[in-house]
Amino acid sequence: MTLTVLLLLSATGTDTALLLTGMITALAVLIVLLSLILPEEDRAILGAAYARMRQYLLTGTTGEVEEFDHQFDGIRELDNRIPPWFTTLFLATIVFAVVYLLDYHVFSSSPLMVAEYNAEVAAADVQRRIVLASEGTIDENALAPIKDPEVLTRAAGEFQKYCVSCHGPTGGGIVGPNLTDQYWIHGGGIKNVYATIKMGVPAKGMISWQLVFTPKQIQEIASYVLSLEGTNPANAKKPEGTLYVPPADTTTAAVDPTKSPV
Numbered sequence: 277m278t279l280t281v282l283l284l285l286s287a288t289g290t291d292t293a294l295l296l297t298g299m300i301t302a303l304a305v306l307i308v309l310l311s312l313i314l315p316e317e318d319r320a321i322l323g324a325a326y327a328r329m330r331q332y333l334l335t336g337t338t339g340e341v342e343e344f345d346h347q348f349d350g351i352r353e354l355d356n357r358i359p360p361w362f363t364t365l366f367l368a369t370i371v372f373a374v375v376y377l378l379d380y381h382v383f384s385s386s387p388l389m390v391a392e393y394n395a396e397v398a399a400a401d402v403q404r405r406i407v408l409a410s411e412g413t414i415d416e417n418a419l420a421p422i423k424d425p426e427v428l429t430r431a432a433g434e435f436q437k438y439c440v441s442c443h444g445p446t447g448g449g450i451v452g453p454n455l456t457d458q459y460w461i462h463g464g465g466i467k468n469v470y471a472t473i474k475m476g477v478p479a480k481g482m483i484s485w486q487l488v489f490t491p492k493q494i495q496e497i498a499s500y501v502l503s504l505e506g507t508n509p510a511n512a513k514k515p516e517g518t519l520y521v522p523p524a525d526t527t528t529a530a531v532d533p534t535k536s537p538v
Contacts, residue, residue, distance in 0.1 A: 333361045407490055414491040419466045422499040431500035434493065442482070447504040448512030452482065456504045457515045464520030469498040 311319055344353045379385050387395065422428065436445060442452035453461055462472045473494050476484035485494065 333359060404490070411490055411492045414495060416467065416470065416491075419470055419495060419498075421466045421502050422496055427496050428500050428503055431493075431496040434489070434497055435500055438485075438488070439497075444509070446507065446509035446512075447501070448509040450513075452480075453516045454513040455501050456507045456509060456512060458505065458519055459515035459517045460520045461517035464502075465522060466495075466498055466502060469501055470494055473498055473501075 311322065314322070347353065380388055435443075435447075439452075442450055443455055444450045447455035449455065453459075458464070460468065462468060462477065472482075473489075474484065474486045474491075476482045478484070489497065
């Protein structure tokens with residue numbers, strides 16, 4: 277019976293465990309209800325049966341425990357057996373070990389932890405490829421900050437989940453630098469911030485986030501970081517790095533408003 281239970285647990289896992297737990301709980305509730313509604317004489321009979329069963333499980337006998345024919349300094353030695361529950365549990369562990377060995381190492385019916393990990397990594401890689409394909413590619417040389425409030429709100433959620441341990445909930449800096457001033461250690465602007473998030477700074481404990489976020493998500497988070505400039509949170513760290521001066525916009529020529537266009 278023990279082998280059957282172990283095989284069921286190995287085959288169906290959590291569902292079988294929950295089923296067995298529910299059955300045991302229902303049985304316990306039924307016993308309690310019976311003890312409440314049965315006459316006192318019947319309850320006494322059940323109590324005596326329970327006491328005998330408990331004594332057998334604990335001592336291996338339902339009668340008085342025999343004594344050895346010797347004693348020392350008033351100390352008597354009883355001929356106690358190993359409790360049957362302990363022996364049963366020990367045998368169950370042996371049966372479980374055999375089932376586990378056959379299942380995982382002989383027949384390879386269930387995958388080992390390394391195989392499970394590799395399967396999850398492969399599934400995550402497929403999912404990531406699907407997401408990347410749906411988002412399209414990003415030209416990192418032509419990045420521009422995103423101003424859409426909805427996007428920035430979504431990026432703020434990611435920032436609160438992954439970045440606050442180093443930069444604080446308001447970006448004022450804790451272990452990492454202050455993100456709300458105009459000084460940058462690895463360069464300011466969308467391109468530099470994007471690159472820093474993507475590649476990380478391993479020397480200072482910042483991991484590369486390109487395996488966690490898609491390029492689009494990194495652009496959104498970088499845009500949110502840039503939106504923190506000038507917020508001046510309380511207890512912010514002192515500026516670190518170099519003052520970043522945005523390059524002049526050369527895409528459009530300056531027009532003198534005092535002159536009429538030709």
